[in-house]
């Protein structure tokens with residue numbers, strides 16, 4: 289599944305109509321979820337029946353395209369399945385019980401409710417929400433794909449405007465790897481990652497700079513009086529700064545991940561799900577966490593492309609163990625060098641950990657990384673950006 293995205297030129301009345309459509313889709317999602325919570329054991333079929341009931345009951349639900357409200361039900365269905373899967377697989381920590389949405393940013397249409405202008409530079413939404421025709425900006429060409437391959441159309445609201453996304457059903461074509469290396473990756477605060485070959489990938493400058501700028505913009509909000517226009521503007525500036533960083537981060541992660549998968553037949557990294565659950569209040573750390581999460585998503589994406597095996601291992605004792613002799617060498621967070629008294633190995637701390645990760649992955653097989661890419665839900669993309677915004 290390929291996602292093409294265009295910025296849309298939107299008039300004031302249209303933005304109100306889009307917001308209304310987004311609200312409706314969120315309303316349906318939350319209602320259906322509530323229905324599922326209140327009626328234990330209801331199946332898929334009942335959820336869709338309930339959707340039909342909602343359409344009959346509320347005029348504003350009916351005015352949204354029927355497949356679009358179905359997409360909201362599918363969204364709930366996915367959340368429920370994910371929750372049950374996590375329980376079944378005994379995932380550590382939170383199981384992700386489906387939550388109500390408060391600040392939804394997108395509405396998803398399926399194959400109806402919209403039509404593309406013959407030039408494909410304009411899209412018209414034909415349901416009764418009154419969005420009507422949007423002009424598409426941007427350079428990527430949707431022309432090259434037949435309309436039948438467009439399985440989803442999504443309107444996404446961001447800090448700097450509205451975007452239209454097309455999910456196009458195309459097979460991921462395989463590319464050839466340039467070499468068959470094996471590599472273990474360790475993430476730290478100091479470097480973006482360190483690998484088992486002794487390479488350190490520097491943290492990109494924009495991440496370091498971003499922290500300062502974001503903090504500044506955030507403080508500015510509170511200097512403005514509540515409820516006033518200036519405060520709203522300051523909030524907008526803050527959100528746009530976040531957006532800019534998350535785009536840069538995404539590009540950076542994508543480029544690195546492609547390089548790693550292209551050069552290696554086997555990639556191992558720590559499964560940071562467990563660690564990630566620990567809430568931290570350090571901004572630099574949380575920016576890094578988000579960066580790592582997106583890097584990991586891209587690794588999994590490119591692994592399919594280059595036919596690279598990706599394995600995630602549980603993050604236990606990877607930094608304490610000696611990668612040469614296996615003895616435990618205790619060190620605090622501030623100790624940057626691994627210095628083994630047992631066998632005399634001296635390695636940079638993160639490189640030692642990366643070697644351990646690689647060995648562990650090869651010996652246990654670990655578990656294959658979970659891949660969110662088959663999932664074309666509105667949340668998979670909407671959530672990504674909103675996560676970035678809050679900086680967790």
Ligand SMILES: [Zn+2]
Pocket residue numbers: 610611612613614615628629630631632633
């Ligand atoms: Zn040793």
